[in-house]
Amino acid sequence: MRIFGPTGCRSLREDDPSLLSNAVYVIELxxxxxxxPVSVQRKEHSDAEALYQQIRxxxxNGQPRLMELTCEKVEGKKVTLLVSEVLAVQLYEKAAAAGGSKRPGFSFDS
Structure with missing residues (x-):
């Protein structure tokens, strides 16, 4: 992947620390x-995975009846959901450098 910015063009690899430091993990319901959809973000993959498993x-179980979610990226952002109204939950990584990429999820397009 190539990133164009004020300093020119540079290549990014999967193990590039600058890419990893900008990554956030999105839990979308x-x-x-x-x-x-409703979404919240976590800075660490382990925190995002734990929240995903908690929602799942x-x-x-149908318990708890209500679930309050907070967002680590946006201070003070929180939402309370009725668990019975949640149809699906997905977890994905959103890198700041990967702008313009296709929306995560499943599609029939190739």
Missing amino acids: ALRMSPV QALE
Whole structure:
């Protein structure tokens, strides 16, 4: 991948620390009767994975009834959801350097 910026063009590799330091992990939830997903972000993959598993467990058990989520990237951003209204949850990495990439998820387009 090539990044164009004020200092010119440079190549990025998967193990490039500058790419990893800008990465955030997004947990996105699809809600019943809502065309817009709800998403929160985590700075660490382990924190994002733990939240993903917590939401998944709540979907399986139906408990807790309400779940409050906070966002690490945007201070003070929080939302409380009725677990029974969550249809799907996905976890993906969003790198600041990867602007213009295709939206994550599943599609039939190749």
